[in-house]
Amino acid sequence: MKHVKSMLGVAAVLFALGGAAQVAAESPREDAMKEMGKSMKAIKDLISAGGPAADATDPAKKIAEIAAKIPDLFPQGSDTPDDEAKADIWQNWDDFTAKGKSLQDEANLLVSAAGGGDIATVGAQFEKVGGACGACHKAYREKTN
Numbered sequence: 820m821k822h823v824k825s826m827l828g829v830a831a832v833l834f835a836l837g838g839a840a841q842v843a844a845e846s847p848r849e850d851a852m853k854e855m856g857k858s859m860k861a862i863k864d865l866i867s868a869g870g871p872a873a874d875a876t877d878p879a880k881k882i883a884e885i886a887a888k889i890p891d892l893f894p895q896g897s898d899t900p901d902d903e904a905k906a907d908i909w910q911n912w913d914d915f916t917a918k919g920k921s922l923q924d925e926a927n928l929l930v931s932a933a934g935g936g937d938i939a940t941v942g943a944q945f946e947k948v949g950g951a952c953g954a955c956h957k958a959y960r961e962k963t964n
């Protein structure tokens with residue numbers, strides 16, 4: 820299986836290059852997480868302003884979209900010494916991805932709440948979305964703020 824071996828060689832080189840590039844730039848998952856942070860902030864400000872509830876639709880959709888990609892954002896072997904991802908992620912993969920799915924579900928319920936037009940309902944569901952972020956960070960992120 821000489822062919823397979825040389826393919827693996829290429830993959831290893833690409834991986835090494837990718838690893839080196841990540842030291843300088845933010846990793847894709849950090850960017851994705853920051854995007855979710857921005858969406859959460861936008862919804863929080865909206866709730867403080869008393870609505871309109873429908874304006875929570877787009878940021879809530881964005882969170883659901885990113886949540887669906889969480890398993891892909893944490894590929895095997897992507898742990899680096901200076902990131903905040905705990906190695907437990909890859910040892911408890913089913914639980915980790917379940918927490919991503921739970922965020923996706925709560926964010927989709929937030930999209931529905933926004934469509935319903937009642938800002939109090941949006942506020943209550945926003946708390947649940949925040950809880951889903953926190954549940955994963957508590958278990959799998961080294962810094963829990």
Ligand code: HEC
Pocket residue numbers: 845846848849850852853855856859882889902903904905915916918919922948949951952953955956959960961
């Ligand atoms: C399934 C697990 C999981 C869920 C759900 C999750 N996160 Fe994270 N988050 C992580 C992990 C792990 C890290 C550390 C990643 C790293 O350093 O490579 C992180 C890091 C972050 C960071 C720091 C990014 C940086 O630049 O270092 C922010 C901001 C963040 N998350 C926001 C959120 C928000 C907001 C939500 C909910 C809408 C959320 N996260 C949901 C696992 C999760």
